[in-house]
Amino acid sequence: MLLALCTAAAAGSLERLPLDPNPFKNVDFLRSPKFTEGVQRSVQTAGGLNDETGRLLARAARIPTAVWLDKVSELSRMEEALQMATEQQARTGRPVLCTFVVYNLPGRDCSAKASNGEISATDGLPAYESRYLQPLLAILRRFPDPRKVFFIEPDSLPNLVTNLHVPKCAGVAQAYKEGIIRAVEVLAPYGTIYLDVGWSGWIGSWSSHQMAQLLDTVMTRMPADAMASVRGIVTDISNYGTVYAEEAYARTMLRELAQLGRTDLHAVIDTGRDAKDMGGQWCNANGAGAGPTPTPETGKDAIDAYFWIKPPGESDGISDPNSPRYDPECGKSGAMRSAPDAGEWFHEQFVMLMQNAKPPLEQAPSYEPVMATRPAPTIAAAASLPSLADTAKGPGEWVDGDFAFSYDEDDGSSPTSAAAAPAGAADTASRPLADGSYGGLHPSAGSAVVPAGALSFAQHGKRNRPPPPPPPLQGTVPTLAPPKRSAHASTIINQVLVLVAIGLAAVVILPLLRKKGGASNPPERVRRAARKRSRLSSVQEEEATETLHCCCEDGCGSQKRSGSRRDGSDGRSGGARKPGKTVRSPKSARDGSQTRKSEPTGLGTNPTKRGSSDATAVD
Numbered sequence: 001m002l003l004a005l006c007t008a009a010a011a012g013s014l015e016r017l018p019l020d021p022n023p024f025k026n027v028d029f030l031r032s033p034k035f036t037e038g039v040q041r042s043v044q045t046a047g048g049l050n051d052e053t054g055r056l057l058a059r060a061a062r063i064p065t066a067v068w069l070d071k072v073s074e075l076s077r078m079e080e081a082l083q084m085a086t087e088q089q090a091r092t093g094r095p096v097l098c099t100f101v102v103y104n105l106p107g108r109d110c111s112a113k114a115s116n117g118e119i120s121a122t123d124g125l126p127a128y129e130s131r132y133l134q135p136l137l138a139i140l141r142r143f144p145d146p147r148k149v150f151f152i153e154p155d156s157l158p159n160l161v162t163n164l165h166v167p168k169c170a171g172v173a174q175a176y177k178e179g180i181i182r183a184v185e186v187l188a189p190y191g192t193i194y195l196d197v198g199w200s201g202w203i204g205s206w207s208s209h210q211m212a213q214l215l216d217t218v219m220t221r222m223p224a225d226a227m228a229s230v231r232g233i234v235t236d237i238s239n240y241g242t243v244y245a246e247e248a249y250a251r252t253m254l255r256e257l258a259q260l261g262r263t264d265l266h267a268v269i270d271t272g273r274d275a276k277d278m279g280g281q282w283c284n285a286n287g288a289g290a291g292p293t294p295t296p297e298t299g300k301d302a303i304d305a306y307f308w309i310k311p312p313g314e315s316d317g318i319s320d321p322n323s324p325r326y327d328p329e330c331g332k333s334g335a336m337r338s339a340p341d342a343g344e345w346f347h348e349q350f351v352m353l354m355q356n357a358k359p360p361l362e363q364a365p366s367y368e369p370v371m372a373t374r375p376a377p378t379i380a381a382a383a384s385l386p387s388l389a390d391t392a393k394g395p396g397e398w399v400d401g402d403f404a405f406s407y408d409e410d411d412g413s414s415p416t417s418a419a420a421a422p423a424g425a426a427d428t429a430s431r432p433l434a435d436g437s438y439g440g441l442h443p444s445a446g447s448a449v450v451p452a453g454a455l456s457f458a459q460h461g462k463r464n465r466p467p468p469p470p471p472p473l474q475g476t477v478p479t480l481a482p483p484k485r486s487a488h489a490s491t492i493i494n495q496v497l498v499l500v501a502i503g504l505a506a507v508v509i510l511p512l513l514r515k516k517g518g519a520s521n522p523p524e525r526v527r528r529a530a531r532k533r534s535r536l537s538s539v540q541e542e543e544a545t546e547t548l549h550c551c552c553e554d555g556c557g558s559q560k561r562s563g564s565r566r567d568g569s570d571g572r573s574g575g576a577r578k579p580g581k582t583v584r585s586p587k588s589a590r591d592g593s594q595t596r597k598s599e600p601t602g603l604g605t606n607p608t609k610r611g612s613s614d615a616t617a618v619d
Contacts, residue, residue, distance in 0.1 A: 023231070026095070028094050028096050028097070029064035029294055030096055031061070032064065032065045032067050036061050038313050038314070039057060043058050053351065057351065060350075060354055065308045065310075066307065067098065067099065067100050067101070068314075068343065070117070070343060075135055075136055081100075082098060086146055101151045102150055102187070103154055104117050104132050106123055106124050106172060106179065109155060110169035112329070114317025114329070115325075125182070133186050137186050140187075144190075150194070151309060152180055152194070157176065160176060161207055181221055188227075195218075195234070197235055198235070199236040199237075201280045201282075203249070205249070208252045208253050212256035216260045231265070231304065232268070233253055233254070233267050233268075234309070235249055239270070240273050240288050242291075243292060247269065251302060254266075267303050268304050269306055269307070272291065272312045273353060274290075275357060281332065281335065283317045284339045286335060288356065293364045294306060312350055313347070313353065315343065319339040336348060
């Protein structure tokens with residue numbers, strides 16, 4: 001019974017936490033495959049993991065970013081991400097969050113050229129519905145398990161606040177409103193929604209009231225069940241506002257919305273490029289740095305999360321003035337040179353953002369998936385990489401948490417290929433090197449023990465293929481933190497043990513106390529039996545006395561009377577019965593073992609108690 005109670009108490013501690021209204025809490029974040037691929041290219045360009053810059057850039061591969069759905073062809077990226085999240089969730093037992101940017105309205109980015117969309121204003125909402133929203137919806141229906149956040153159509157409503165004087169913006173204003181309403185209606189059953197409100201350097205406090213009024217008008221036209229999934233607003237997508245400025249702007253917007261009756265709303269801030277103020281430059285700002293890495297721990301109740309929504313390293317727009325998508329903002333002196341088209345990987349920008357990151361990238365969490373059934377390795381994220389001179393090399397494969405490396409089977413002298421490690425691969429085990437030491441997670445830093453030598457990148461196997469099982473452990477391996485028992489489970493177990501102890505005391509001690517008390521105070525039935533034996537002895541004594549009494553006629557002669565025993569014998573071993581009366585002593589009256597003769601009474605008869613025979617006088 002004790003075992004069953006303890007098992008039940010322990011099982012109670014394994015119950016999942018209730019779903020937090022903040023979708024960024026109590027979840028693991030998915031690493032964007034596209035961002036990881038860009039990091040791989042930059043690490044290679046920087047000289048690989050033998051180069052200090054290459055090692056710095058490699059740290060970014062672990063950081064989660066949003067998946068941009070800015071083309072119909074990019075919907076396959078959504079499918080890929082949801083498939084990976086479903087597999088990771090099944091493996092770890094913990095919910096996985098995927099974040100998506102829905103960005104393909106007809107006539108998108110009406111006031112600029114750098115990020116014009118593929119659906120024209122002429123094609124309008126029917127094309128947006130049939131070519132974009134419906135295929136997106138079909139994918140969502142296939143992957144119901146991962147948790148999802150949608151950031152809806154950046155820059156669209158803000159353009160209707162400040163740029164209606166631009167003919168293109170005026171022409172698509174109604175399509176923007178209707179398209180956003182329809183997108184929210186389609187996506188609401190599948191995740192949490194944040195509506196874009198621009199950023200502090202664009203809308204700011206000077207236009208926040210108009211922005212809130214427009215947003216309120218759009219929200220009023222949304223179905224009630226769809227509005228239930230709208231958690232709040234998102235600021236600074238693809239821009240360079242500081243965290244401080246964006247928090248102030250978000251609070252201003254939330255206050256304006258509250259005055260319109262839109263209370264209990266929250267905000268998310270894109271911090272991918274928020275290290276410092278870039279003076280309003282929005283296109284590939286030169287000198288920028290990455291801001292705080294994704295976290296729900298913002299210290300502000302109204303701010304749900306900081307998140308890298310625009311992946312650092314993706315261009316804001318092409319700098320070539322001859323390109324049809326060139327925007328003059330991307331040619332200003334404050335913009336970087338040699339930039340590709342918007343959304344394409346821009347290595348120089350990525351290096352700059354990582355080198356100027358605040359906090360430094362070395363302090364970023366590992367973002368390794370947490371196993372629900374066992375503790376994750378303890379990692380000091382800020383520790384530095386070990387010296388390359390002390391690094392061991394050997395044939396085989398090992399995982400460093402960010403990349404999987406393969407070695408030449410001939411000499412094992414240098415790694416021949418590397419690719420992003422599958423999510424959770426670092427959780428399995430490090431692979432042994434030739435000298436018996438281990439690569440993989442460093443016991444103190446959780447970083448890669450990086451072999452020296454030339455490094456070239458290649459796709460390493462298939463993404464969905466699990467890593468091979470590790471061989472028997474040798475050498476030093478990362479120490480796992482001991483599992484922690486929840487306070488709730490410990491309290492229940494302690495209470496059960498106290499109850500069991502009380503029960504044992506009742507079973508063992510109380511009978512001993514009753515037995516001890518019985519020695520000096522006999523039960524009532526024992527006392528009644530003793531009184532009954534006492535009364536019986538008194539009756540027998542009276543009978544014996546009466547038997548001994550006799551009366552003599554003409555004096556008492558020498559004649560004797562003989563009595564009989566209860567069994568009819570004369571009390572001797574044999575011979576005939578003699579005259580006279582035989583009487584029993586009190587003892588013989590009980591057990592018939594002794595007899596004696598009485599004096600003759602001179603009477604004809606002397607009936608006795610208990611069937612004695614008659615006695616006759618003898619001359």
